[in-house]
Amino acid sequence: MSTPAQAEIPGGPFNIATIGQGLVFAQSLPDLAAILKGAGPQRTNGGAAHESLSAVVQAPPGTGKTTLVPPLAANALGATAAHRVLVTQPRRVAVRSAARRLASLDGTALGGKVGYTVRGESHSSAETIIEFLTPGILLRRLLHDPGLEGVAAVILDEVHERGLDTDLLLGLLGEVRQLRSDLTLIAMSATLDAARFAELLAADDAGSPAPVVDCPSALFPLEIRWAPSAQPRMDQRGITRSFLDHVADTGATAHAAALSVDPSIDALVFAPGAWEVSYIANRLRSARQHAAEPNSAGPHDSAEPSIDVLELHGQVSAREQDRAVSAREPGGLPRIIVSTSLAESSLTVPGVRLVVDSGLSREPRRDAARGMTGLVTVSTSRASADQRAGRAARLGPGTVVRCYEQKTFAAAPAHPMPEIAVAELSAAALLLACWGAPGGVGLRLPTAPPAPALAAAVEILGELGALDATGHATDLGRTLADIPADPRLARALLDGAPVVGAKMAAEIVALVSGDGRAPGADLSALLSGMRSGRDPGSHRWSQAVRRLEQLLRKDTRNGATDKAASPAAGPSAGAHPRKVSAAEGVGFVVGLAFPDRVARLVENAAGQQYLLSSGTRAGLPAGSPLTGHEWLAVAEVSRAQGRDAAGTGAIIRSAAPLDQQHAQEVAAHMLQDSVVATFSNGKVSGRRERRLGAIVLLSTPAKVTPAQGREAVASAVAKEGLGLLAWSGAADQLRRRLALLHRELGAPWPDVSDAALLQRLPDWLGPELESVAAGKALSSLSLSDPLRRLLPWPEASRLAELAPETLPVPSGSNIRIDYPEVSDDGPPVAAVKLQECFGLAETPRLVNGRVRVLFHLLSPARRPLAVTDDLSSFWSGPYSQVRAEMRGRYPRHPWPEDPWSAPATAKVKKRM
Incomplete structure (x- = not known):
C-alpha cells in the first residue's frame, strides 16, 4: 500500500536522529512523518489540538519500530506531559524493557519524559510524555475516561499477536476516535497482515483504509x-x-x-x-x-x-x-x-x-x-x-x-x-457491557466473539448480578469491572471480605488471579509461600493484595459491599451463618468465586478423582497433598490426558479443602431437592435426591407420580432409541407410508424419522408411556394407533389414496406395496408375477402422480425376471427376450407374443 510523499523528521522534545542511530526503521520515518504531518498541532484556546489520523506500521522484529515510532509521534503531534502518547505492549516485561530502552537512548531518567505502568507498578510522572503500558491497564482507563482526555495518540504494538485485550482496544478506540477529532491511532504489526488492520482503522465503514508504512527486514543472514x-x-x-x-x-x-x-x-x-x-x-x-x-580424564581446566x-x-x-x-x-x-x-x-x-x-x-x-x-x-x-x-x-x-x-x-x-x-469471555463481556456495547455490537473488532462462548459469559455475569435484563452493566457490574481480576473472583472479594476479613479475601483473590503455580494443586501451600516471601512472585502478590484492600475500602465507603451482601445481588450473596476460620478461608473464597467447581471425592477412585458440581470429573495430580479430602473448592481445572488426570480427561491445577456446610453455603443457588424417576429392566423406580448441582448429597427411595413415570420411560426411549419399542409389521408399514408422504409433500404430513419421533414422544406415545410406567411391558405396545395420532386432518382422509397399502393389477389381485425404509429415498416396490400384469401399459403412480411404483416382475416360481418402472417400454422390448427364455422352462404358464392384449392371470393355462 502506498504512503504519502516523504516529509522531514519533525523536531520536538525527542532527538530522533540520536535515538534512531543504527536502527533500520529510521529509513521509514519520513513516510510515517508525512502521514502524521496532517495531524500536526494547531493551537486553540484550549491548548494543542490536531486532526484525528490513523496509520499501520508493518515492520519485522528488530527494526526499531517500538523505539522510534512513539518519539516521532510525540514530536509530530506536539505531545506534552498534559497531552501524552500511550504505547501498549502485550507483556509486562516488554513494557518495562521498551520504556527503559527509549529513556536510555534519550539520555533521560526512567519516569521522566518516558515512563511505564504495569499492574502494581508505575514509573511515570507529571513530566511523562510517552507512557508504555499493558493493554489491560488502558482498557480500565477507558472505562473511567472514555474520551482519553490528555492523550494525543495511542500506539498499539504487536497487534498481530491477536491478544484479547488488544483486539478489544481496537474496537473501543475506533469509537473514541469518532468522539474525538484530535486522537491519533497507530497499530504496529510484525507480520504481513497489515492490510486487515488498515481496514479496521478506517475512519468509518465507507472510509479509505489507513495508510501502511512498511519497513525492510532488519535480519542478518x-x-x-x-x-x-x-x-x-x-x-x-x-x-x-x-x-x-x-x-x-x-x-x-x-x-x-x-x-x-x-x-x-x-x-x-x-x-x-x-x-x-x-x-x-x-x-x-x-x-x-x-x-x-574434576575427573580422572583430565585436569579441571579442561572442562x-x-x-x-x-x-x-x-x-x-x-x-x-x-x-x-x-x-x-x-x-x-x-x-x-x-x-x-x-x-x-x-x-x-x-x-x-x-x-x-x-x-x-x-x-x-x-x-x-x-x-x-x-x-x-x-x-x-x-x-x-x-x-x-x-x-x-x-x-x-x-x-x-x-x-x-x-x-x-x-x-x-x-x-x-x-x-x-478460544478464551473464556466473562471479563471481556463485562467490559463491553460497561462500555455500552453488549456483546461487541457496533464495534469494529478484528474477530467477533463466538456466540456460544459469549452466551456462556453473559449467563455467568447475569448470575453474578453484573448485567441487567438488557445486557448492560449494573452498578455492581461496574464495581466488578474496576477490580483487576476475573469477574467471579471480583465478586468473591466483595462477598468474602465480610466473612473472612478484607485482608484474607484480598490475599486469596490476588493468589488465584496471579501467575503463581500451586504445588501439588494446593492453594493453601502457595499462600503460605507467598506470605513467607519464599515464592518468587511474592513481591508482586503483596502489591496486588494492597491494591485489592484499597479497592475494598473504597467500595465500603461507596456502599458496594452492602450491595454485594444482598441476597438479590447474586447466587453467592447473602448473610453467612458463621465466620470462617483462617484454615477454611481459602476454600470458602474460592468456592464463592467458582461455585460450579465445588467438588466432592468420588468413591472407589483412589482418593484422586473428584466430581465437580458442574458435572465434570477431574483428577488431582499424583502425590497432591489434597488427596483424600472429601470436598474441594477448585480454582483452576484444565484438560489433560493420561495418569495425571486420574483417567478423567481433566486435571485440577489449584484447589483448597472445603467442608460440606461451606460447600452448600457458597453454592446455595445450586441446591435442589427432587424426585428422580428411572426406567430400567422394564420397571419404573424413584428416589428423592438432594443435589448440589451434579453432586448427590442424599438419596432415598420415593414414590413417583404418573407424570414422572411417563417422563422416565420417555427418557429411556430417547436414550436407547426407537429400537427399544416393538414395531409390528402394520406399524412399520404405516410409518413408511407416512415417511414417503412427508418426503414428497412435506407439511402437514408428519416427519416420522427417528429424531423427529423421539422429539415428539409425548405427542404420539404419551398414553402408552404412562401404561408402561404403570407396569405394562414395552414389547406389548401396539404402535399403529399412536402413529395415527400424528396424522393431519382433514388430509388424513386421503392416506389410502395417496399411499395405499396395496395396488390392484389386471389379474384382479391386490398386490402389497413395499414402501422404502424411513431413512431411504428409494421408490415403493410391487413384487408381482409377470402374467398378472398383461395389458398394464402405464406404470401406476402414487402421491398425486409424483412417485412411480417400481415393479419387480416375477417368474411363476416368484424369482425376479425384470425390474422396471416403465412397463410400456418393458412390453415393447425386453419382454420378448424374457418370453424366449422362460416359455420352455414354465410351459404350463402363458407366454403370449402380444402381452398388450393377452388376459392377465394368476393361474396356469389349464385352469384358465
Whole structure:
C-alpha cells in the first residue's frame, strides 16, 4: 500500500536522529512523518489540538519500530506531559524493557519524559510524555475516561499477536476516535497482515483504509537447522521428558559450538510453558556443573566454560525478567536464556545469535462441554516459529535449531489462533457491557466473539448480578469491572471480605488471579509461600493484595459491599451463618468465586478423582497433598490426558479443602431437592435426591407420580432409541407410508424419522408411556394407533389414496406395496408375477402422480425376471427376450407374443 510523499523528521522534545542511530526503521520515518504531518498541532484556546489520523506500521522484529515510532509521534503531534502518547505492549516485561530502552537512548531518567505502568507498578510522572503500558491497564482507563482526555495518540504494538485485550482496544478506540477529532491511532504489526488492520482503522465503514508504512527486514543472514528428536514430542500425558531432555541437550551442544567460534554469543531456548522452562534450565545447569567437575580424564581446566542459565516467564520475579532481557554485563558469563513465547516478539534480547526452538506453544482453549478454559500445548504456528527464529539474526548472522521435523513446520497453522476465538469471555463481556456495547455490537473488532462462548459469559455475569435484563452493566457490574481480576473472583472479594476479613479475601483473590503455580494443586501451600516471601512472585502478590484492600475500602465507603451482601445481588450473596476460620478461608473464597467447581471425592477412585458440581470429573495430580479430602473448592481445572488426570480427561491445577456446610453455603443457588424417576429392566423406580448441582448429597427411595413415570420411560426411549419399542409389521408399514408422504409433500404430513419421533414422544406415545410406567411391558405396545395420532386432518382422509397399502393389477389381485425404509429415498416396490400384469401399459403412480411404483416382475416360481418402472417400454422390448427364455422352462404358464392384449392371470393355462 502506498504512503504519502516523504516529509522531514519533525523536531520536538525527542532527538530522533540520536535515538534512531543504527536502527533500520529510521529509513521509514519520513513516510510515517508525512502521514502524521496532517495531524500536526494547531493551537486553540484550549491548548494543542490536531486532526484525528490513523496509520499501520508493518515492520519485522528488530527494526526499531517500538523505539522510534512513539518519539516521532510525540514530536509530530506536539505531545506534552498534559497531552501524552500511550504505547501498549502485550507483556509486562516488554513494557518495562521498551520504556527503559527509549529513556536510555534519550539520555533521560526512567519516569521522566518516558515512563511505564504495569499492574502494581508505575514509573511515570507529571513530566511523562510517552507512557508504555499493558493493554489491560488502558482498557480500565477507558472505562473511567472514555474520551482519553490528555492523550494525543495511542500506539498499539504487536497487534498481530491477536491478544484479547488488544483486539478489544481496537474496537473501543475506533469509537473514541469518532468522539474525538484530535486522537491519533497507530497499530504496529510484525507480520504481513497489515492490510486487515488498515481496514479496521478506517475512519468509518465507507472510509479509505489507513495508510501502511512498511519497513525492510532488519535480519542478518539466518541459518536454519533441523534437529528432530528420536522420541515423540507428546504422548497421552503431554510433553515427554525425553523430548525436553533433547531440547536441553541440543541447546547445550549448539551453544558450546557457537562459543568456540564467538564467545559473545548468547542462546535463547523456547519452551511452551513455565514448568518446561524450569525443567530445561535445570538440566542445562546440571550438565554444565557436571562438565566442570574434576575427573580422572583430565585436569579441571579442561572442562567446558561455565555459563549463566536464566529463565524468562511470567512466574519469575520482575527483577529476573529484566535481567534476562538486558545486555550481558561486561566480563559476564555466556548466557542461555530459556523462555516461553514471552520472548517471541516485542523484545530484542541483546547478545542472542542462537535460537533453539521446541516448536511448541501454550494457547488458551475453551472446553464448552466441560465449561472450563485452560492452556493447551499445541504446535507453534509458522508465523510464531519465524518470529522465534528472527531473534537470532537481529544483531548479526545467526542460527536457529528447530527440534522437530521440517514437515511438522510445513503442517503447522499459518498464524496463532486469535484469543477471542478460544478464551473464556466473562471479563471481556463485562467490559463491553460497561462500555455500552453488549456483546461487541457496533464495534469494529478484528474477530467477533463466538456466540456460544459469549452466551456462556453473559449467563455467568447475569448470575453474578453484573448485567441487567438488557445486557448492560449494573452498578455492581461496574464495581466488578474496576477490580483487576476475573469477574467471579471480583465478586468473591466483595462477598468474602465480610466473612473472612478484607485482608484474607484480598490475599486469596490476588493468589488465584496471579501467575503463581500451586504445588501439588494446593492453594493453601502457595499462600503460605507467598506470605513467607519464599515464592518468587511474592513481591508482586503483596502489591496486588494492597491494591485489592484499597479497592475494598473504597467500595465500603461507596456502599458496594452492602450491595454485594444482598441476597438479590447474586447466587453467592447473602448473610453467612458463621465466620470462617483462617484454615477454611481459602476454600470458602474460592468456592464463592467458582461455585460450579465445588467438588466432592468420588468413591472407589483412589482418593484422586473428584466430581465437580458442574458435572465434570477431574483428577488431582499424583502425590497432591489434597488427596483424600472429601470436598474441594477448585480454582483452576484444565484438560489433560493420561495418569495425571486420574483417567478423567481433566486435571485440577489449584484447589483448597472445603467442608460440606461451606460447600452448600457458597453454592446455595445450586441446591435442589427432587424426585428422580428411572426406567430400567422394564420397571419404573424413584428416589428423592438432594443435589448440589451434579453432586448427590442424599438419596432415598420415593414414590413417583404418573407424570414422572411417563417422563422416565420417555427418557429411556430417547436414550436407547426407537429400537427399544416393538414395531409390528402394520406399524412399520404405516410409518413408511407416512415417511414417503412427508418426503414428497412435506407439511402437514408428519416427519416420522427417528429424531423427529423421539422429539415428539409425548405427542404420539404419551398414553402408552404412562401404561408402561404403570407396569405394562414395552414389547406389548401396539404402535399403529399412536402413529395415527400424528396424522393431519382433514388430509388424513386421503392416506389410502395417496399411499395405499396395496395396488390392484389386471389379474384382479391386490398386490402389497413395499414402501422404502424411513431413512431411504428409494421408490415403493410391487413384487408381482409377470402374467398378472398383461395389458398394464402405464406404470401406476402414487402421491398425486409424483412417485412411480417400481415393479419387480416375477417368474411363476416368484424369482425376479425384470425390474422396471416403465412397463410400456418393458412390453415393447425386453419382454420378448424374457418370453424366449422362460416359455420352455414354465410351459404350463402363458407366454403370449402380444402381452398388450393377452388376459392377465394368476393361474396356469389349464385352469384358465
